Amino acid sequence: FLIACIFLIVHGLKFNSKYSFFYLGGGIIFTPFYLYITLWCLPGFKPGKVLLTIVPGDKGTVIGKRSTVSIKNIRNIDLIRNPINLINDIVIETFDDKKVKIRTYNLLDDGDFQVIVDQYIFPYMTENSRKIWDRKIDLDKLREEDNYVRREHKIE
Template sequence: MIQNKGDTVIIKGSKFMYVWVFLATVGFLLACIFLIIHGLKFNSKYSFLYLGGGIVLTPFYLYLTIWSMPGLMPGKVLLKIVPGDKGTVIAPKSPVLIKNIRNIDLIRNPLNLINDIVIETLDDQKIKIRTYNLLDDGDFQVIADQYIFPYMNDNARKVWDRKIDLDKLREKDNYVRQDHRIE
């Protein structure tokens, strides 16, 4: 999931999340097709329920599967981080200086149910990095706290500190923040 190549940190999805996304999209789509096929046989008193459920849910899971397909490519790089005082977050569309970050958060898009990393900069830009739900909330918080937080400006650090619970990260992900200069 996290690879260090020289001074660059490469963030990819975990294998567990690949399987989870595949089952949640393609698996449920195949289950809907299975329901339609067995509903059309009319050999059970529940055949109309099978048929109705399959027909109603198929468009929904087809929609989610189409949105998630680009993320299912093996080895997909979600983002790259170059830590340091002049560090950058290299998004697929444009790089962002870490010092220029005002706010960073993981937000679920209500249209396609996919988590996006949303970076708001000091010059009022919003950069969205699609994660295809391959990055868990806890993993995102650990990555941002470990590689981005130390190099953010003071106001952005205060906002980040209000957002996360270090005790919960210690409990759940066994993560302890290294000492950084916080004022």
């Protein structure tokens, strides 16, 4: 969109159409907004960027850039859009009342996030956390859109 705004400004400055003022006005009005969004998302374009690492298991962990959370310590996990920069963050609430935010740079879709949590984190969560997660997701919708079926996991 930033490139489109620059395109509009350039063609608006040529004044070879009766819509040139609209091109110029639209390009000038929207350029600051799209420049802001582009600058916030640039770190996500680094090749090889790792958003988070999940180590599954009874003593499993979720490792972000700045913090590590034990899967057994997760009370709630959700994908929330930040209203300031419009980027989705994974927010993990722990039993010791801490909130861990992991920035996704909008690289992780909502459906993919639900599949990842349900497949790798859900089997090792506490019983109360599983109930909360089950209320949040729609397994029928995941089956239709992402072809995902939850496997039965044996918890020891």
